[in-house]
Amino acid sequence: MPQGEDELVEHAGNGNNAAFEKLYYLYEKPLFRFVVYLSGQQYLAEELFQETWLRAAKHFRNKKQVSSFKSWLFTIAVNLYRDELRKSKIRRFFLGDEEPEPRFQNNFTDFEIRDELNEAIQSLSEKQRTVFILFYVEGMKISEVSQIVGRTEGTIKATLHQTIKKLRKELKEFKNG
Amino acid sequence: MVERKNIKCVDVQKEIISLNPLTKAVETHLQLCAKCRRFKDEFQSIQTTLSQVEIKITPTLSSNTLSSALSILKNGKRLTLVERLKNYWHSPKFAFGLAALFLVGFSCILVVALLTHQGNASNKFIIYVLITIFVQNLIMAFFIPLFFNQSNLKTPGHHNI
Numbered sequence: 001m002p003q004g005e006d007e008l009v010e011h012a013g014n015g016n017n018a019a020f021e022k023l024y025y026l027y028e029k030p031l032f033r034f035v036v037y038l039s040g041q042q043y044l045a046e047e048l049f050q051e052t053w054l055r056a057a058k059h060f061r062n063k064k065q066v067s068s069f070k071s072w073l074f075t076i077a078v079n080l081y082r083d084e085l086r087k088s089k090i091r092r093f094f095l096g097d098e099e100p101e102p103r104f105q106n107n108f109t110d111f112e113i114r115d116e117l118n119e120a121i122q123s124l125s126e127k128q129r130t131v132f133i134l135f136y137v138e139g140m141k142i143s144e145v146s147q148i149v150g151r152t153e154g155t156i157k158a159t160l161h162q163t164i165k166k167l168r169k170e171l172k173e174f175k176n177g
Numbered sequence: 178m179v180e181r182k183n184i185k186c187v188d189v190q191k192e193i194i195s196l197n198p199l200t201k202a203v204e205t206h207l208q209l210c211a212k213c214r215r216f217k218d219e220f221q222s223i224q225t226t227l228s229q230v231e232i233k234i235t236p237t238l239s240s241n242t243l244s245s246a247l248s249i250l251k252n253g254k255r256l257t258l259v260e261r262l263k264n265y266w267h268s269p270k271f272a273f274g275l276a277a278l279f280l281v282g283f284s285c286i287l288v289v290a291l292l293t294h295q296g297n298a299s300n301k302f303i304i305y306v307l308i309t310i311f312v313q314n315l316i317m318a319f320f321i322p323l324f325f326n327q328s329n330l331k332t333p334g335h336h337n338i
Contacts (some may be wrong), residue, residue, distance in 0.1 A: 015248050024243050033232045049234075054255070057246035061253055117226050135196075137227055141194075156192045157191065164194050168219050 005069060013065045017087070020060060024053065027073055030138055034074060037133045038081055040122045048084070052077045075148045078130055085126060120170035126165040131156055189213045193220055284311050 005026070013020035035048040055076050059066070066072040121129060127149065134145045135156075146153045184206050190213060192203050199207075207214055245255050289306055291300045 012250075015250060017250060020247065020250055021243065024246065028239060028242075029232075029234060032234045036232050046238055048309070049238070050245070053242050053246045054249055057249035061250050117223065133256050136224065157195065160194055162186075163218060164190075164223075167223060168216070171223070 001146070007092075009066060009069045012062060013147060015060065015063070020057065023069060024045065030070075031073060032076060034133055034138055035077055035081070037086075037121060037137055038077070038129060040118065040167045044081075048077055048080050051080055055080070066146070071140075071144050071147050072135065075142075078148055082126070116171060120167050123161075123170050124163060124166060127151075128159055128166065131159045132163045132167075135160060186210060186213050186216075190216050193217050281311070 004124045005023075008023050008026075012023055031052060032049050034077070035052070039045045039048060045055045052073065056073060113175050121132070124132060130149055131145055134140045134148060135142070140148075142156050145172045149156065151159070184202050186206075189203050189206050189210070192199065193213075193216065207217060248255055284307055288304055291307075292302050
């Protein structure tokens with residue numbers, strides 16, 4: 001039975017269900033946490049979570065291999081989220097303003113994200129939010145974040161700095177009412 | 178812009194948020210610069226809040242996603258209708274099942290009670306409405322999982338029951 005992550009990925013790539021299942025349980029929680037923070041919406045987070053794993057399974061089904069599973073998995077989620085944002089823009093353009101989806105703190109009673117911080121995170125741009133979550137919540141290295149987002153490491157560092165400044169500003173505004 | 182020991186505030190703040198161990202120069206700067214100390218405190222407060230957050234994934238979502246993914250890995254396609262239906266009525270739905278059973282029982286009692294007094298036209302009407310609603314709900318409950326993919330189901334039971 002394979003043990004290391006690389007071995008698991010290799011076995012999953014050869015259609016081994018047990019290896020895929022182990023990978024799933026290894027990254028299930030981090031991926032879900034990531035999409036929840038990223039989308040801030042209950043249904044969308046679940047859609048992204050499911051679709052990411054289904055894409056991963058399809059990839060392995062086609063006997064393709066990946067070098068860094070975690071980065072690759074999160075890249076799928078980021079791309080799916082960007083697609084969803086694009087579709088949402090098109091829908092808004094043709095159908096007018098849509099009713100915004102409820103934020104997860106209203107529905108996910110199990111979640112205890114402080115409203116203020118959550119609101120502040122959701123006020124960030126898609127790029128800032130992705131970089132912030134990957135680095136501070138998921139604990140990824142700058143190089144990994146850079147790979148997922150498709151920007152240089154210098155850009156990632158600059159984005160992080162802008163993001164923290166913006167978060168501080170937002171949180172101060174909340175405090176001051 | 179404050180400068181302490183040749184390090185600019187902006188560089189100190191970048192060092193703080195990079196999560197690297199602080200250098201001697203940065204620590205010296207922090208001792209002298211109130212603005213950067215405040216920045217560090219606020220940044221640590223954000224980090225603390227983030228570390229305290231616990232996001233749970235529901236067992237239903239977890240098992241449905243895994244079984245669908247394994248089905249793709251094995252057969253190259255998503256779950257069959259029967260398999261999807263089987264997953265839909267997994268044990269986390271127990272509470273939902275009990276509630277449904279209670280409603281069915283309650284409706285039956287109501288229908289029987291009304292049937293005993295069915296001479297009244299309004300009672301007859303209520304019976305027909307109740308039976309229609311009951312049958313409609315029964316059809317919906319069994320056929321929705323067949324026609325829609327699990328990922329598109331938006332029922333409350335899909336999440337936390």
